[in-house]
Amino acid sequence: MSAGTATGGKAHVLGPVEQIPPGEGRAFAVDGGQVAVFRLRDGSLRALPAVCPHKGGPLADGTIDLNVVVCPLHQHAFDLATGCSTTGAGNLRPYEVLLDGQQNLVLQMPV
Amino acid sequence: MTSLLETPRTQPSARGPRRRLVVIGNGMAGARAVEEILARGGAAQFTITMFGDEPYGNYNRIMLSHVLSGEESDADIFLNSLSWYRDNGITLHAGVRVDRIDRFTKHVFSSDGRVTPYDTLIIATGSRSHMPPMDGLYTPGGQVKQGVFGFRTIDDTRKMVAYAQHEHHRRAVVIGGGLLGLEAAYGLRSHGIDVDVVHSAGHLMSAQMGPDGGAVLRRSVEALGIGVLTGSRTTAVLGSDRATGVSLRDGTVIPCDMVVVAAGIRPNVDLAVLSGLPVERAIVVDDRLRVQDEDDIYAVGECVQHRGEVYGLVAPLWEQAVVLANQVTGTDTSALYLGSRTATKLKVAGVEVASMGLHGPELDTDEHIVFSEPSRGVFKSIVVRDNKMVGATLLGDSRKVAYLTRAYDHGLPLPEERIGLMFDLGTPDGDTGVADLSDDAQVCNCNGVSKKALVNAVQGGCTTVAGAMEATRAGKGCGSCKLLVRQVVEWAADGDVAEDPATAYYVPAIPLDKAELMAEIRKRGLRSVSAVFHALAPGGEDAKSKMGLASLLKMMLADQYIDERDARFINDRVHANIQRDGTFSVVPQMKGGVTSVQQLRRIADVAEKHNVPLIKLTGGQRIDLLGIRKEDLPQVWADLDMPSGYAYGKSFRTVKTCVGKDFCRYGTGDSTKLGIEIESRFQGIEAPAKLKLAVSGCPRNCAESLVKDVGVVAVEGGRWEIYVGGAAGAHIRKGDLLATVDDPEEVKVLTGRFMQYYRARANWLERTYAFVPRVGIEHLRDVIVNDSEGIAAQLDAAMQESVDSYEDPWEERTDPMTPGQFRTSLPLTVLPQVPVR
Numbered sequence: 027m028s029a030g031t032a033t034g035g036k037a038h039v040l041g042p043v044e045q046i047p048p049g050e051g052r053a054f055a056v057d058g059g060q061v062a063v064f065r066l067r068d069g070s071l072r073a074l075p076a077v078c079p080h081k082g083g084p085l086a087d088g089t090i091d092l093n094v095v096v097c098p099l100h101q102h103a104f105d106l107a108t109g110c111s112t113t114g115a116g117n118l119r120p121y122e123v124l125l126d127g128q129q130n131l132v133l134q135m136p137v
Numbered sequence: 138m139t140s141l142l143e144t145p146r147t148q149p150s151a152r153g154p155r156r157r158l159v160v161i162g163n164g165m166a167g168a169r170a171v172e173e174i175l176a177r178g179g180a181a182q183f184t185i186t187m188f189g190d191e192p193y194g195n196y197n198r199i200m201l202s203h204v205l206s207g208e209e210s211d212a213d214i215f216l217n218s219l220s221w222y223r224d225n226g227i228t229l230h231a232g233v234r235v236d237r238i239d240r241f242t243k244h245v246f247s248s249d250g251r252v253t254p255y256d257t258l259i260i261a262t263g264s265r266s267h268m269p270p271m272d273g274l275y276t277p278g279g280q281v282k283q284g285v286f287g288f289r290t291i292d293d294t295r296k297m298v299a300y301a302q303h304e305h306h307r308r309a310v311v312i313g314g315g316l317l318g319l320e321a322a323y324g325l326r327s328h329g330i331d332v333d334v335v336h337s338a339g340h341l342m343s344a345q346m347g348p349d350g351g352a353v354l355r356r357s358v359e360a361l362g363i364g365v366l367t368g369s370r371t372t373a374v375l376g377s378d379r380a381t382g383v384s385l386r387d388g389t390v391i392p393c394d395m396v397v398v399a400a401g402i403r404p405n406v407d408l409a410v411l412s413g414l415p416v417e418r419a420i421v422v423d424d425r426l427r428v429q430d431e432d433d434i435y436a437v438g439e440c441v442q443h444r445g446e447v448y449g450l451v452a453p454l455w456e457q458a459v460v461l462a463n464q465v466t467g468t469d470t471s472a473l474y475l476g477s478r479t480a481t482k483l484k485v486a487g488v489e490v491a492s493m494g495l496h497g498p499e500l501d502t503d504e505h506i507v508f509s510e511p512s513r514g515v516f517k518s519i520v521v522r523d524n525k526m527v528g529a530t531l532l533g534d535s536r537k538v539a540y541l542t543r544a545y546d547h548g549l550p551l552p553e554e555r556i557g558l559m560f561d562l563g564t565p566d567g568d569t570g571v572a573d574l575s576d577d578a579q580v581c582n583c584n585g586v587s588k589k590a591l592v593n594a595v596q597g598g599c600t601t602v603a604g605a606m607e608a609t610r611a612g613k614g615c616g617s618c619k620l621l622v623r624q625v626v627e628w629a630a631d632g633d634v635a636e637d638p639a640t641a642y643y644v645p646a647i648p649l650d651k652a653e654l655m656a657e658i659r660k661r662g663l664r665s666v667s668a669v670f671h672a673l674a675p676g677g678e679d680a681k682s683k684m685g686l687a688s689l690l691k692m693m694l695a696d697q698y699i700d701e702r703d704a705r706f707i708n709d710r711v712h713a714n715i716q717r718d719g720t721f722s723v724v725p726q727m728k729g730g731v732t733s734v735q736q737l738r739r740i741a742d743v744a745e746k747h748n749v750p751l752i753k754l755t756g757g758q759r760i761d762l763l764g765i766r767k768e769d770l771p772q773v774w775a776d777l778d779m780p781s782g783y784a785y786g787k788s789f790r791t792v793k794t795c796v797g798k799d800f801c802r803y804g805t806g807d808s809t810k811l812g813i814e815i816e817s818r819f820q821g822i823e824a825p826a827k828l829k830l831a832v833s834g835c836p837r838n839c840a841e842s843l844v845k846d847v848g849v850v851a852v853e854g855g856r857w858e859i860y861v862g863g864a865a866g867a868h869i870r871k872g873d874l875l876a877t878v879d880d881p882e883e884v885k886v887l888t889g890r891f892m893q894y895y896r897a898r899a900n901w902l903e904r905t906y907a908f909v910p911r912v913g914i915e916h917l918r919d920v921i922v923n924d925s926e927g928i929a930a931q932l933d934a935a936m937q938e939s940v941d942s943y944e945d946p947w948e949e950r951t952d953p954m955t956p957g958q959f960r961t962s963l964p965l966t967v968l969p970q971v972p973v974r
Contacts (some may be wrong), residue, residue: 047955049703053962084962087707091678
């Protein structure tokens with residue numbers, strides 16, 4: 027689970043965590059933008075902007091491990107926690123995501 | 138020899154008193170050894186003192202010939218300036234010679250009267266020009282006569298340049314036609330001096346090549362206006378106070394203004410002899426680079442004799458410095474120097490020369506491949522023993538040098554057609570001379586990586602090919618440039634490439650090659666990708682290893698495989714090929730490229746109903762519907778009601794066929810029927826890389842069978858030829874003939890057996906065009922056709938198991954395997970809105 031409680035910004039409830047199979051990601055439309063939410067195999071959650079800064083690839087379709095997501099188009103990799111590219115593409119700003127009491131995904135948008 | 142650097146296991150207390158390390162010699166060996174020691178945390182262990190005979194910092198002696206020819210200034214060749222020593226806390230006594238070592242009280246005595254104690258001593262005194270015995274070399278006072286030069290130090294070089302530029306000095310004689318002598322001659326020639334080279338052996342560069350190569354080199358050297366006399370010994374330098382000529386053994390006199398003696402080098406061992414250390418041809422050291430019978434004295438470089446060998450090249454010196462540093466710092470006390478295989482690659486007098494191992498055949502069974510084209514100055518000679526390359530000489534054309542050096546160093550298997558060793562025959566082994574590429578030449582055409590970018594990465598510290606590829610993304614596209622990338626990296630690192638053990642791994646996260654990995658998976662009964670990571674990956678789950686493992690497990694276990702969808706690449710999760718805009722392409726199965734009215738009508742209807750943006754015929758004789766949104770895939774498949782054509786996976790793709798004998802007036806075999814049967818049998822079989830097949834009904838080869846992973850050609854007499862390892866994509870390669878058989882059923886058996894062998898043995902993403910030449914067609918023929926290893930039945934059974942576990946993946950349309958399997962990931966369309974509670 028993401029550590030700590032959500033602070034500031036606006037919280038969006040994205041629905042049940044079961045929408046995302048373990049080890050995969052799914053895209054969600056939030057506030058007119060798109061967010062890729064990943065459910066790691068250890069159960070923790072990560073969220074990044076859904077669009078690869080390199081050539082616009084859909085990051086929710088990427089392959090992940092506990093540290094990075096690899097974009098399906100040109101295999102650029104991004105650190106899931108920091109959003110930083112490990113392969114020299116642009117960086118992404120990560121979002122905070124956690125579960126509420128009903129096992130719903132809650133995305134914390136920055137202020 | 139390649140040494141792997143390990144992270145220091147033990148570090149002596151950094152706070153404790155530091156030991157005293159004294160290094161005698163500030164040349165390339167001494168300075169390199171110190172650099173390696175510093176890289177292993179040596180500054181915390183030692184106070185370092187260095188003695189250098191020459192009053193300078195450390196310079197690149199190899200480049201002296203460039204200084205002589207004026208291509209570089211002497212300032213350009215300094216490796217470490219004096220400030221480097223200061224910055225690293227090294228006390229440098231430059232211009233001070235060490236006269237004696239007291240190895241009992243552990244002190245060195247130097248020419249400035251200083252007595253310096255040591256705990257650990259490194260001797261790196263190098264070598265000096267050899268002055269062969271001849272009359273008139275010295276003045277009566279014992280000085281070398283004016284106008285006579287050695288060619289060893291920066292001072293020698295500066296004096297030669299100054300002397301050569303003197304207007305009255307028109308002619309020079311260089312004694313010695315080896316590497317150094319030719320460099321000296323070339324350098325002097327560029328100052329407009331007339332030069333004759335006098336060489337005692339029968340041909341030039343006799344230490345590096347045989348007589349035939351030497352003859353071609355002679356032509357090239359003479360073409361530069363340099364006179365060459367071989368088989369001639371200089372017996373005297375003429376002139377009373379300064380050199381005015383030389384006389385040869387046969388009485389010939391050559392008048393000249395300067396004499397350069399480049400007749401080899403001799404190790405500087407006087408200090409060692411005087412100090413009672415063991416010296417034979419040079420200072421005798423063991424595999425730890427320790428001077429024999431001494432606990433605290435090491436020696437490195439050209440002054441060293443190791444296992445009877447004395448080296449005069451830079452590469453062995455660097456290998457020695459690594460072992461020495463590991464020993465001295467205690468970083469890896471198991472590090473041993475076991476000798477060097479010396480391969481030289483250089484430009485001598487403007488001529489590319491590469492030499493390694495034997496110059497010619499020595500045993501009756503040695504193969505000797507020679508190509509000679511003296512008018513262009515090209516000569517190539519390769520010696521092969523037991524199918525391994527044991528020697529090569531290349532003159533005037535260095536294009537294959539990187540490949541040959543690797544073949545020599547690592548004992549790589551060689552192409553059956555030996556001429557492929559010398560010339561680029563369109564195989565993936567082919568290489569352009571990387572040295573000749575311009576800096577902005579694009580090496581990786583997918584990711585737009587220039588030679589310069591790769592060179593920068595190497596100079597920035599990427600010492601492995603994989604590291605440089607990761608840093609620049611070169612070779613990370615289609616992968617067809619990987620060999621060239623490797624060559625550029627090796628060239629940029631000047632051969633000092635750390636061998637990356639990970640290149641042998643099947644997937645990056647698990648330190649096992651394919652055979653070892655498969656054995657472990659079997660032994661432990663692992664059935665899923667996550668179980669494999671858990672059991673075998675030191676760093677746990679790894680995104681870049683998932684797809685390869687998923688494919689391997691499916692191949693090994695067929696229906697026993699526990700399929701975890703997150704391990705799949707997106708294409709394999711949704712059974713379609715992702716496009717640049719995030720939409721997908723849909724290619725229904727069309728066996729052998731044969732279709733029907735019903736199929737065409739249905740495809741047309743689907744394209745119309747779904748507003749398919751592009752309908753395209755594929756190279757594999759199928760119809761591609763492009764621009765399908767992920768969420769529409771299940772409906773498109775349902776409307777098509779055709780099986781998947783697998784145009785997206787690392788798997789068996791398609792069988793292209795020609796019309797065959799039913800219609801074609803030339804056809805000799807029923808190619809369409811056989812193509813359809815092959816596709817029906819092997820549809821969807823996963824493999825380390827994609828497999829494209831073809832069947833042609835006659836040798837006109839309309840289905841392009843010769844450039845397919847497996848290509849079948851009908852020939853007159855009801856016979857079928859089977860070619861494997863062909864390609865016409867990122868690489869062009871004509872397939873090798875595996876077998877010619879009478880029966881189409883036999884074609885299917887051998888095709889399946891070959892593909893199973895490939896599936897079991899090939900590296901991840903290694904296409905058959907690389908696999909087949911790597912393994913060798915003869916070996917494949919033995920195993921697959923002649924069953925020399927007795928595994929044919931086993932291969933057939935494994936393939937049958939995979940065939941039996943086939944399911945059309947497009948059936949998942951009615952029953953998605955994971956939640957949201959076909960949910961859009963795109964910002965292009967309206968996404969499922971956030972549910973409101």
